[in-house]
Amino acid sequence: MATTVQSVGLATLGGMLWSGYSDSVKASPLVLRPPGALAEKDFLTACIKCGLCAEACTNRDTNIDKETGKARVGTLQMAKGGDSLLIGTPYFIPTEVPCYMCEDIPCVPVCPSGALDMPSLLNEKQELDINKSTMGLAVVHKESCIAFWGIQCDACYRACPLLDVAITLEYQKNDRTGKHAFLLPIVQDTACTGCGLCEQACVTEKPAIFVLPNDVAKGKAGDHYVKGWDSKDQERVGNAKAEVTTTELSKKNVNDYLNMELEY
């Protein structure tokens, strides 16, 4: 009896340590997942860590090194010990190998568990469409982007597989010289897939354009603000609930504070 109680107690202790460890290793928000991946939290639950996506990525027909005739390193890596990610889950690092946006998306249909959600990548014709993927969002750090300095560079714009759609160039007058133009790369949030080709193409020492996971890169206006001139945006707040708050009025006389000694 006493042994059973001790066993249960030790199992509880072990379970708590185990839970704590498991919970901490899954907290890795700065990671880019394959196309069609569920939201990070659900993805970590669903991924069975089989590596079929990474194998399909490496061994796709288009990944042949023309000189050697062998498969190159694939985009998708499997998280190893020491990568500070949930071990065995697929991810990619754009500066090493970006996602080349294969039209047939070899990595997604092979997923057996449903962690890579094929329906999310189907277009109106029910065909796989890589342009529907939302792996992340490219962000420009304009202080280190040389196009913002006035130097002509459109490396990211040209590298983008959705040319002139996901990254557009905005022309601005260069007041410093008075006779030149800025060609500023602007990322279009609704079109950018997060493939990372721009980040890999960026010419600066450390890329001035880089892909962040959507959750990290995007803000959220919330229900307090709405574009009054946009009927679609009004649908967005359709389910917003009114929040009634009351502020307790101060009982003190409004003039009192003038006579107070630094009592805010």
Added chain:
Amino acid sequence: MKNMKYLLLRRSVQLGILFLYFSANAYGWHILEGTFGTSLLFGTIPLADPYTTVQVLATGFILGTDVLLGALIITMFYFVVGGRAFCSWVCPINMVTDLANWLRRKLNLDKEEVNYRFLKRSARYWIMVVGIIVSALVGVAAFEVFSPITIMQRGIVFGFGMGFAVVLAIFLFDLFGVKNGWCGHLCPLGAAYSIIGSQSIIRVEHDHEACTNCMDCKVVCPENQVLHMINKSSISVTDGECTNCGRCVDVCNDDALKFSIRNFTKNK
């Protein structure tokens, strides 16, 4: 060589399977792709690890039918050939712990059997159950977070990284810590396969008349509690914890142990 038949066969199967997994990534072969979590045999037949599948289901995620079908196929397979045949014929960690065990015997680290109060061979069943509960609590397949089995397998297929430390830790634990510590006491996957194989059809059978009581089988057996019938009665090893590794059959010089079909009709 005579007494290494099953050992060599087993190592060939283990290395062969690992090579097929490796080739799927390295050369694009479609024979055995994926890892133990879920695999594809010949590009079509899904195979999935039952314990991993249960962990993911415990998180509340509805898995794809391929995984569920794969887990069913694997469960049926090991139900026939002996659940822990996975442990001794497939699992790469088996090679690590067998090496530790062999070194233990060579270095004479083994003279006394230590009876740990809370590290009994039943601990693995507790860990198996706790693993499922933790999966449900945390929302991630809990054993897969540090499973040395898939870490070693993925290490071979995709590259080790620091995962090598986990494999080394298991080796040192089994060599200098607890004898048969990982496979025999802790591994929840082995526990799950023990349950799956507890009624399996292929079993080791003992011939009590031929036995000379040399106890060589008990020395090499990684789960020697299952050999309780040695020189006592002529029955099959029916315990699910037997890994069907065949080392006892190999080392027996009296032909008192052999693989056979479980006798369901009568008990001698």
